Amino acid sequence: MRSKGKITAWNDDRGFGFLIPNTGGKQVFIHIKAFNHRNRRPEIGQIVTYTLSTDKQGRPCATQAILAGDRGxxxxxxxxxxxxxxxxxxxxxxxxxxxxxxxxxxxxxxxxxxxxxxxxxxxxxxxxxxxxxxxxxxxxxxxxxxxxxxxxxxxxxxxxxxxxxxxxxxxxxxxxxxxxxxxxxxxxxxxxxxxxxxxxxxxxx
Known part of the structure; x- marks a missing residue:
């Protein structure tokens, strides 16, 4: 199931950040490798469509992420x-x-x-x-x-x-x-x- 959220923190040098789902709840970790199309560098405030998953520690993380507007x-x-x-x-x-x-x-x-x-x-x-x-x-x-x-x-x-x-x-x-x-x-x-x-x-x- 695809979800949407807004990037609330992003460390461009290290290539990761966090987003808050539009539906609310805990913040979700997102890594630069999670983006399918890297046409733009992620920035705070951008809307992301993603698939919710969990990392090795069981924490929520985003995969198969796409920045809003990237397809076009x-x-x-x-x-x-x-x-x-x-x-x-x-x-x-x-x-x-x-x-x-x-x-x-x-x-x-x-x-x-x-x-x-x-x-x-x-x-x-x-x-x-x-x-x-x-x-x-x-x-x-x-x-x-x-x-x-x-x-x-x-x-x-x-x-x-x-x-x-x-x-x-x-x-x-x-x-x-x-x-x-x-x-x-x-x-x-x-x-x-x-x-x-x-x-x-x-x-x-």
């Missing part, structure tokens, strides 16, 4: 995910082509590629840690890597791994880092930015 959002989010991945791939291709034609220094393309790969791996490790309850990577670290040029890898990871793609506060800061990084990329192609970049590369190399 699946196709929409799928299209959005494809666009996001395409955007990241096209950007890297543009930077690579620009480097191949000597318009962008090769170290810049290498930086984008290396940091993107590293960021993707870090997202994968963080998602694994969220499931197992292990030590998590700070969101600040993920944002700094995106700002440093790893945002294409972060964007692909968010869509492919379904990690950090629905947390609104995280997404706001993430897209801010994307805009800042793209602005910086355009700036280094101006006369002033080009001089500053060449001077910096010469000092480092």
């Amino acid at each position: 959002q699946i196709g929409k989010r799928s299209r959005s995910g494809v666009f996001s991945i395409l955007f990241a791939v096209v950007f890297l291709a543009v930077v690579g082509l620009s480097a191949a034609t000597a318009r962008t220094p090769l170290p810049i393309f290498a930086l984008y590629l290396a940091v993107s790969i590293f960021t993707f791996i870090l997202y994968a490790l963080d998602k694994s840690a969220a499931k197992s309850g292990a030590w998590r990577t700070e969101e600040r670290t993920l944002h700094l890597l995106s700002l440093a040029g790893g945002w294409p890898g972060a964007l692909i990871a968010q869509q492919r791994l379904r990690h950090k793609s629905s947390k609104q506060s995280f997404q706001f800061t993430f897209w801010l880092t994307v805009l800042l990084n793209c602005a910086l990329f355009m700036w280094i192609h101006t006369s002033t930015g080009s001089v500053v970049l060449k001077s910096f590369i010469n000092r480092v190399i």
Whole structure:
């Protein structure tokens, strides 16, 4: 029998929380693994449809959970995910082509590629840690890597791994880092930015 309830507590870092059934009664434990469709991260106040069960200790817990509105959002989010991945791939291709034609220094393309790969791996490790309850990577670290040029890898990871793609506060800061990084990329192609970049590369190399 399916039941409905509202999430009253949620620990996103550890991936679990509690909900109160609409019919009243004791609070029910719910884990991130209980959700059939993980299109969004659960948040306090969201309505959940679930099957009531019990854990090994005999405590009430939710299984086969679905957040309200998830069924109708699946196709929409799928299209959005494809666009996001395409955007990241096209950007890297543009930077690579620009480097191949000597318009962008090769170290810049290498930086984008290396940091993107590293960021993707870090997202994968963080998602694994969220499931197992292990030590998590700070969101600040993920944002700094995106700002440093790893945002294409972060964007692909968010869509492919379904990690950090629905947390609104995280997404706001993430897209801010994307805009800042793209602005910086355009700036280094101006006369002033080009001089500053060449001077910096010469000092480092």
